[in-house]
Amino acid sequence: MKDYTYPKRDSWEHLLKRPTESLSDIRKIVQPIMDAVQSNGDDALKAYTKKFDGIELDNFLVNDHEIKSASSAVSDKLKEAIKVAHDNIFQFHEAQVTVPLKIETMPGVLCERKSVAIPKVGLYIPGGTAPLFSTVLMLAIPAKIAGCKEIVLCTPPNKEGKIHPAILYAAEVAGITKIFKVGGAQAIAAFAYGTESIPKVDKIFGPGNQYVTAAKQLASLEAVAIDMPAGPSEVLVYADKGADPGFVAADLLSQAEHGVDSQVIFVTTYPEMLNALQKEIYHQLSELPRWEIADRCLQNSAVIILKSEAECIDLINLYAPEHLILLAENAREIAGQIENAGSIFLGYYTPESAGDYASGTNHTLPTNGAARAYSGVSLDSFVKNITYQEITPEGLRSLGPHVEEMAEAESLRAHKNAVTVRLNSLKNK
Template sequence: MDVVRIIKSSEETEINSLLESRATNQAAFAGRVAAIMEEVQQRGDDALCGFSRRFDGADLKPTQLRVSQEEIDQAYREVDSEVLSSLKLAKDRIERFHQKQLSRSWFQPEPDGTVLGQLIIPLDRVGIYVPGGTASYPSSVLMNAVPARVAGVKQVVMVTPPTSEGKVNPYTLVAAAEAGVDEIYKVGGAQAIAALAYGTGTIAPVDKITGPGNIYVTLAKRMVYGQVGIDMLAGPSEVLVVADASANPVYAAADMLSQAEHDTLASAILLTHDQTLALAVSQELERQVAELPRQDIARQALTNHSAIIITGGLSESLELANLFAPEHLELLVEEPFQWLGQIRHAGAVFLGHYSPEPVGDYLAGPNHVLPTGGTARFYSPLNVDTFMKKSSVISFSRESLNKLGPDIIRLAEVEGLQAHANAVRVRLKG
């Protein structure tokens, strides 16, 4: 049996099955998440410590939840100097890219004395969630914290699950220090989201929570939305590769596996009108997956949530790509820029044979926190605007109110809001 199925674009049932397989059964987890959230609200730090013992195997006291400066200093002594250099390079590139996104407040005066405008204001305090525990994701630290700093956020708080020894991975700590994170807490899962939203004795509440996590984190973010802001509801990782005869099957297979190794629920899809390439990629997937340390995870992702789809041509491939609205979209085609205008829905687009998805994960500069599960139809990547809010500015002069007041009164009265009309009318009489 092939590690990944090969289907035709005309097989609508198979295509719909792929689209539907990206949905997660959240109902099975909602009750457990709600119970965790309620306990954190009621018991604060004691609940956080209890959940750390239960889920992470870490025996922490409330006074040990916050990472100390000594722990950060120790982390710098433990990390490899070359990796630190790479982290600094990534931080600089991410910072330069996001600085180009900065918007400024603006004001537009008019001849009659009216002044209209918009204040663009950074948030006061944000919380970033970084997966952790047995794994290390310093790149996620940079992708969340750097744009927050570029936006001008006053306080950036990070939460991440501890190891069973009650520690945080040194690379995660160093990345946080390099990115300018103000506070770091050893807490993960739904309980971390609750702490950021509601506050505990140790952790003060934030205005917005960003960063990807597992199903518990995602559901917790959904539950606290409205109490605080959130960036998006992230699901399993996904890549969609559009390829023509110019593509190297070794490259295409490697790029598919770069997402399949993330998670058993990850999705890796190839769209091509070249049947020879489709077969070659299928063979490469089987060869390469056998060499991966995480091959069991990758095999499940390829078997259950992935496919090679043979289309009628490059235009049809791009139409299907827009239907999937993938997190990552690669164009392994001869003239990628020629086709870029046909892309409407994708979290990030990677053009050409030498722009594999991991380039975006680590060092290119654009953010790797991206919409998943088709939400690229209406969500954007994490960006500087995520950490800012806008306030409208309105200043009318007597002249401008006299001029426009009668229209305002008419519209208010049509809506049956007499007091609205009167607030203008009394000024016109005056």
């Protein structure tokens, strides 16, 4: 990790630059994939699955036998952990259900708002070097609670044409049965345009690499909504002098092992911790199966020493981290001053891993600074709010003249007339 001690504010943005490729360069690679899937459907999916996943498939749909067989391939301890995670995630997201809003803004003028499920949603589950079965729970559970009529899941197959059994088991626990062996930008294109096998959806969910992210953004320009521009994962850890260097190292490495394009940032006002932190990182890194990935990620990461807690808060808000871990005695006080973050982990004993898997909050979060404007996935992500209004004759008599006046002022005579003809009809009643 690169060390920066008391850097000037005008250098912060440069120091915090994410290790991402140019979006325009990535789009040049992804756009032909999108076009091919739109034009050639399943034939394009078969060609890209052979090219990128190394397997020829005639049928992408996971059958019932594969789903049932997955259960026997998952250990009882993992099954128990998945069920605990399922229950916690379900509780947290079910609590987000809102009751319909109904208010009479003036006598005879009734306004309402009600949440309605998005009918068809596509869930993308990364496979790659780490099959993220936990993401199945994070996306499928709120989709089911929301009442989405059709939930389709895509995830890349391995070189044997199989899906990791934990992904299939998690899908079964969450009640998802329509699962396809398709990954990458081609899966996003299938969701966006539909193919002979995979139905077109109304909204696409799920994290992925920069190519998946670019595909989602391209799809959103013309065909389908997306949850957020979520790309490579990231964490910012802030620690005060009371933080255990071992905890800091573990939190940084838990994010670094996601991928070489991930980023970890450590911020503190306590430089005396750095020697112990370096030793902990070296010791813990050497014991990780994915140490090479984590080590490469650390090369794109930084340790930043600042003079005050207030400066640290300013830097955090500038960076807008996907995950923010506050290893501090006054973590809640600091959190109250954070405006930009995907999810915040408070105190010495709240590792990001808990939120990633089983505490109940959702781990599909905005990255690459998108937390300045986007929220993480929640139940709200799977619904749309429809407003209603109903006006009685008496209500129209009260409100109508004001609407007429405003429409006239905007030179929209037909708008005015829609009120006038009704008011005239009421004169004889």
